Amino acid sequence: DTGVSQDPRHKITKRGQNVTFRCDPISEHNRLYWYRQTLGQGPEFLTYFQNEAQLEKSRLLSDRFSAERPKGSFSTLEIQRTEQGDSAMYLCASSLHPGGSYGYTFGSGTRLTVV
Amino acid sequence: GENVEQHPSTLSVQEGDSAVIKCTYSDSASNYFPWYKQELGKGPQLIIDIRSNVGEKKDQRIAVTLNKTAKHFSLHITETQPEDSAVYFCAASWSTGGFKTIFGAGTRLFVKA
Numbered sequence: 001d002t003g004v005s006q007d008p009r010h011k012i013t014k015r016g017q018n019v020t021f022r023c024d025p026i027s028e029h030n031r032l033y034w035y036r037q038t039l040g041q042g043p044e045f046l047t048y049f050q051n052e053a054q055l056e057k058s059r060l061l062s063d064r065f066s067a068e069r070p071k072g073s074f075s076t077l078e079i080q081r082t083e084q085g086d087s088a089m090y091l092c093a094s095s096l097h098p099g100g101s102y103g104y105t106f107g108s109g110t111r112l113t114v115v
Numbered sequence: 116g117e118n119v120e121q122h123p124s125t126l127s128v129q130e131g132d133s134a135v136i137k138c139t140y141s142d143s144a145s146n147y148f149p150w151y152k153q154e155l156g157k158g159p160q161l162i163i164d165i166r167s168n169v170g171e172k173k174d175q176r177i178a179v180t181l182n183k184t185a186k187h188f189s190l191h192i193t194e195t196q197p198e199d200s201a202v203y204f205c206a207a208s209w210s211t212g213g214f215k216t217i218f219g220a221g222t223r224l225f226v227k228a
Binding site for chain 2: 004031033040041042043044045048050055056091093095097101102103104105106107108109
C-alpha cells in the first residue's frame with residue numbers, strides 16, 4: 001500500500017466551472033476525511049465518512065460542494081460553480097477506527113486555483 | 116465549537132538547540148491531541164500524539180506534554196536538525212466527534228545550520 005493518493009495534484013479552473021477531486025485511502029482504513037487548507041492556515045474540516053456513510057459535514061461545505069464514497073473505498077469531492085474563494089489545497093486523510101491510531105494519514109492534496 | 120490556538124507562528128533556532136511550540140484548546144471534551152509536520156508540497160504527517168489520560172509522551176527527540184486543567188499542550192523538539200525545518204500543527208480531537216480534528220494555525224520552524 002502506497003498511502004493515501006489524491007488526484008489531480010493541481011487543478012486550474014475558470015470561475016463557474018465544476019471540478020471533481022479523487023481520493024484513494026489506505027485500503028484497510030474505514031474512515032475518510034476531507035479538509036481544506038489555505039495559505040498560512042491549518043487544515044479546516046469539511047466532511048468525513050465511515051465506510052460509505054457520510055457522518056458529518058461542516059458548515060463550510062456549502063450546497064455547491066458534494067462528497068461521495070461509493071462502496072466505502074475511494075471518495076470524490078465535487079465543487080460546482082467554482083468561485084475564487086474556493087482556491088485552496090484540498091486534503092484527504094484516512095484512518096482505521098477502531099483498532100488503529102486515532103491520527104490521520106494524509107495525502108499530498110489537490111491544489112485548486114480558480115481564475 | 117472547538118478552537119485551537121497555537122504560538123508562536125514562526126520560530127527560528129540554531130541547530131542543536133531546543134524548540135517549543137505551545138497550544139491551547141477550548142473544548143474540555145477533547146481527548147486526543149496529535150501533532151503534525153508539514154513539509155513544502157506535502158500533506159501533514161503525524162509525528163506524535165497524546166491522549167487525555169496521559170500527561171507526557173516522548174519519542175526520541177520529540178516530546179509532548181498535556182495539562183488538561185489548563186487546556187494546554189506543548190511540543191518539545193530537542194537537538195534540532197536542519198531537517199526539522201517545516202510547519203508544525205497542533206490539533207485537538209474527540210472520540211464522540213468521530214475524531215474530527217481541529218487544527219491550530221501552524222508554527223513555521225526554521226533550524227539554522
